Amino acid sequence: xAGVMQNPRHLVRRRGQEARLRCSPMKGHSxxxxxxxxxxxxxxxxxxxxxxxxxxxxxxxxxxxxxxxxKEGPSILRIQQVVRGDSAAYFCASSLIPEVTDTQYFGPxxxxxxx
Amino acid sequence: GQSLEQPSEVTAVEGAIVQIxxxxxxxxFYGLSWYQQHDxxxxxxxxxxxxxxxxxxGRFSSFLSRSDSYGYLLLQELQMKDSASYFCAALTGGGNxxxxxxxxxxxxxx
Numbered sequence: 001x002a003g004v005m006q007n008p009r010h011l012v013r014r015r016g017q018e019a020r021l022r023c024s025p026m027k028g029h030s031x032x033x034x035x036x037x038x039x040x041x042x043x044x045x046x047x048x049x050x051x052x053x054x055x056x057x058x059x060x061x062x063x064x065x066x067x068x069x070x071k072e073g074p075s076i077l078r079i080q081q082v083v084r085g086d087s088a089a090y091f092c093a094s095s096l097i098p099e100v101t102d103t104q105y106f107g108p109x110x111x112x113x114x115x
Numbered sequence: 116g117q118s119l120e121q122p123s124e125v126t127a128v129e130g131a132i133v134q135i136x137x138x139x140x141x142x143x144f145y146g147l148s149w150y151q152q153h154d155x156x157x158x159x160x161x162x163x164x165x166x167x168x169x170x171x172x173g174r175f176s177s178f179l180s181r182s183d184s185y186g187y188l189l190l191q192e193l194q195m196k197d198s199a200s201y202f203c204a205a206l207t208g209g210g211n212x213x214x215x216x217x218x219x220x221x222x223x224x225x
Contacts, residue, residue, distance in 0.1 A: 004157075031211070042202055042215035043158065056208060089155060093213075103148075104213060106158045 002027065004094050004107035005074075012113045019079040019086070021110045025094030032075045033093045033104060034067060043091060049075060082114045117141045119203055119216030126222045127193055135188045135219045137203035145206040147179050147186045148213065152200045162188065163206075190221075198223045 005024040013019050025032050030051055035043040048056040049069040060067065064082075069075040079086055089111050093104040119139040127133040137147065146165035150158040164170055164179035164186060176189040190197055200220050204213040 033211070033213070035213075035215075037155075042218050043204075043213070045212050045214065048208075048211050056212060058208075058212075091158065095211075103160050103163065105160065106150075108157045109155070111155075 004092055004105055006090075006092050006107035006110050008110060009108060010111045010113070012115065013082050014115050015083055016081050019082050019112055021077040021079075021090050021092075021112070022074040023077070023092030023094075023107060024074045025092075026105055029094035029096055029105075031095045031097070032069050033095075034075075034077050035091045035093065035106075037089045037091060037109075039088075046077075079112075082112075084114050087112055087114045117205065117207065117214045119205055119214060121201075121203060121216045121219045123217065124220045124222070126224060128224050129193055129195060131193050132189065132191050133193060133221065135190075135201050135203075135221070137186045137188075137216055139184050139186070139203070139205050139216070141205045141207050141214060143207045143209070144181070147177070148204045148206060149175075149177050149188045150202045150204060150215075152202065152218075154199075158202065161201075193223050195223050195225075197221060 032049045034046040037043045045059040047060050047067045064080045066078045089109045091109045092107045095104045121137050148163045149161040152158045162177035169178045174191045179186040200218045202218045203216040
């Protein structure tokens, strides 16, 4: 019974490069959420997706960040032209049906370091 | 804006009971969740209150008062492994967005 999976667990990029973070939700879950956590802070909501749809992206920075959840394959959080301020832990969560359940299950996170 | 306030740090001894408070100011509030996080690892779901009152799950209990915009997490029979960060999180935005509190670092001592 695999939980939420994220890869890579650690990612190092130089300024100006692209970062791609992947998330596979729990089996049977079709709702995916991305959160960002800076050191010593709480998690901040970024985006909520269902298969092939972005439902709520109110927490996404306006530039350089994008997310997708294709019909097949994992959800991808893409950061273009990374800057040092993008260094953080990025967590993905999934849930069954938000209107029915109240629980989001989190993956182990991807720690992004921008040099 | 949305905000949830928690004490930054709590220290207690093994076997004791500790209460972590959370006050919130949010719009579109559905309920309050609690998560545990060890050393920046995956946040682990502990408890959820959709209605006022107390929810009990083993050694952990959680309480919500909507009229006071207040909740707490109660940990009983503390163990060393309970040393971690604890976050309250408000479920908002149609029930699909978690807004996290500032987090409470719990240290359990012998």
